[in-house]
Amino acid sequence: MxxxxxxxxxxxxxxxxxxxxxxxxxxxxxxxxxxxxxxxxxxxxxxxxxxxxxxxxxxxxxxxxxxxxxxxxxxxxxxxxxxxxxxxxxxxxxxxxxxxxxxxxxxxxxxxxxxxxxxxxxxxxxxxxxxxxxxxxxxxxxxxxxxxxxxxxxxxxxxxxxxxxxxxxxxxxxxxxxxxxxxxxxxxxxxxxFIAYEPPAPAGHSLQPLLVWLTHNLHRPLTLADIAAHASMSTRSLSRHFRDQTGATPVRWLNRQRIRRAQQLLEQTDQPVERVGSLVGFTSPTAFRESFRQVVGVPPRAYRAAFPPAPRPPRRS
Known part of the structure; x- marks a missing residue:
């Protein structure tokens, strides 16, 4: 035995x-x-x-x-x-x-x-x-x-x-x-x-204001050039600082934040899955599904089935 x-x-x-x-x-x-x-x-x-x-x-x-x-x-x-x-x-x-x-x-x-x-x-x-x-x-x-x-x-x-x-x-x-x-x-x-959503970066990081700005603009189709322009940096310098402080490229970091925000919306709202994708900056449902599966491991619909929104209380007459 x-x-x-x-x-x-x-x-x-x-x-x-x-x-x-x-x-x-x-x-x-x-x-x-x-x-x-x-x-x-x-x-x-x-x-x-x-x-x-x-x-x-x-x-x-x-x-x-x-x-x-x-x-x-x-x-x-x-x-x-x-x-x-x-x-x-x-x-x-x-x-x-x-x-x-x-x-x-x-x-x-x-x-x-x-x-x-x-x-x-x-x-x-x-x-x-x-x-x-x-x-x-x-x-x-x-x-x-x-x-x-x-x-x-x-x-x-x-x-x-x-x-x-x-x-x-x-x-x-x-x-x-x-x-x-x-x-x-x-x-x-x-x-x-199952990872809980966390703030993008603790205070004290030199990129912290930029990361906060990014989380407030997840709905926008931002490019690396857009992010660099807002930070008043070259794309090369921005990428170097991002890797040093977050361990990821700007685009990859932004994509993960979009997915984390999508998880919140799937859990807390009854917005259709396709609408959730557009709210966090994805330009097509296919791109949203593929990115969500890559980060989370399951497609958005399966995630919502596992973590459904709480039912709304009945309206008082």
């Missing part, structure tokens, strides 16, 4: 800890036998997990038999993970799976160096900053890079664990497990569709 070990440590996120226990614990083979032997391991008998304390029945010696080791997320990115856990992760030959910010623990153990990985979208930039040897993809639900797999935040851990079940035992076992968990076997798109 495939041996799964789930690590527990002070500050672990309870939901992240429960996901692999539930998914792998529910998986059954065609003859009804359990597909996995799942055990929770910790350095100490009891760990603090948010509002609760958890007693782990096994210590780290149980990792010696592991085929898969799962690292749940940590609530505080600055909290110290026990050195014994980092040492065990660095040494184990087992397949490694992280849930959400568990990627920070894998990275601290050196297991993500030279690999592609993901984590919760709100922590992706910090993971890239702390561990420059890791290629961080903030837009996907999970990443499989050889024997190391990482997931985005919260429910994306379910997606990853079901993916592991399918890799190990086939689509039929994975589909039965998904039904048991009341989860779809696959979700369309990546975590980009």
């Amino acid at each position: 495939h041996q799964v070990r789930v690590l527990a440590y002070d500050g672990v996120v309870p939901f992240d800890l429960s996901v692999p226990v539930e998914v792998f614990g529910r998986a059954r083979l065609a003859d009804g036998r359990p597909a996995y032997d799942v055990r929770v391991c910790a350095v100490t008998d009891e760990v603090r997990a948010g509002a609760v304390s958890i007693r782990a029945p096994h210590d780290l010696s149980a990792l010696a038999e592991a085929d898969t080791v799962v690292v749940p997320g940590v609530a505080d990115l600055d909290s110290a993970v026990p050195g014994a856990i980092l040492d065990a992760l660095a040494a184990t030959p087992a397949r490694l799976v992280s849930i959400c910010t568990g990627a920070f623990v894998l990275a601290a153990a050196g297991r993500l160096d030279g690999r592609r990985a993901t984590t919760h979208w709100a922590a992706a930039a910090e993971l890239a900053r702390r561990h420059p040897a890791v290629t961080v993809d903030p837009d996907v639900l999970f990443v499989e890079d050889g024997p190391v797999l990482t997931s985005a935040g919260a429910a994306a851990g379910l997606d990853l664990c079901l993916h592991v079940v399918r890799n190990d035992h086939g689509a039929a076992v994975a589909a039965d497990t998904a039904r048991s968990c009341v989860m779809p076997l696959e979700r369309a798109g990546g975590q980009a569709q």
